[in-house]
Amino acid sequence: MQPRIPRQPAGDQAAHRSEGDAAGLSAELVAVLTGARRRSLRDGDRQIDTAHVLHSLLESDPEVSAAFAGEAQVARLLGYLVQRSIGYGLRWQGTVEDSGAVPVVSGAEGYSPLAAAALEHARARAARSGDAPARGLDLLVAVVADPQSRAVEVLTRAGIDARELFLRIEAAAHGLEGDLTP
Template sequence: MQPPIPRQSGREQDIRRLDDGAGLSAELAAVVAGARRRAVRDGDRQIDTAHLLHTLLESDPEVRAVFDGGRQIARLLGYLVQRSIGYGLRWQSTVEDSGAHPVLTEADGFSPLAAAALEYACERAARRGDDQARGIDLLAAIVVDPQARAVEVLARAGIDARDFSARIENRAEGRLDEYAGDGGGTC
């Protein structure tokens, strides 16, 4: 019997590396593992940006701090929980894709947008001189593409993704010194 979300095929080393947690902080590797478990429970073939958002909200205090308080987080979590019993059912058996990224096969484990978001999170970390992506990097990455399921969930909760993205960037700029690493590492 084939597992619901198979391990990475030979498509790209970068995706396999991210799936194994390389280039991700320990906290973010745990988020990816949690998103994988969530995808399996939801009956989804791939991890998508909504799985990643859900797990980030549950596990990362820095990510939660970007939101406008507990009511906004509670509303988001409410929509994300409904995903497996309500509106998210229409996502099952479909691939989260905006057309901007190459379509991956089911064996790749991540939707094209989730895979691109993980890569972007690593690139964002490298730009600030850190060799490991953090939750805030992934949050910034999953709200970039307007076709992402995470962006749809944000919209349902009354959060404009463009304004939210600007809030993340403003917060990151204000905390850049806190993020400074040993310099120049890449994911």
């Protein structure tokens, strides 16, 4: 009997794919993606989606955590992300995260179309700013850019305005604000 939810490849295939995913990403961001991959496998999800990426970014990157409005907001957001595997996130199992607003990125096996597009967006953002390789904030901006992403749904449930977060990070990156505090 075949499993209901196809599993991501393990072992050597996943390690080889991770090497390809790493092009244009900082070592810290590669570690974040490894954490997101582990989380998706543990949750029984078909693919790494933007909520997996957001969860791993929050746990691993202090610069990303600092982009939010204080520790209470981060704690509330982490609470919703943890609930994902035991509550409302179960409805996502067996489905693919795809808003239809972004083209499918080839060569990003194991990622939802939105998560794959976010990786490409993060690489391009870092290259445009001359700050390559991509870092956590580059990927955070990318995962909150599409209002149909699961990351944005989680942010909304936690009472965080994804558009405001996006604009605040972008303003700070362009020197329009002194820091990321709201």
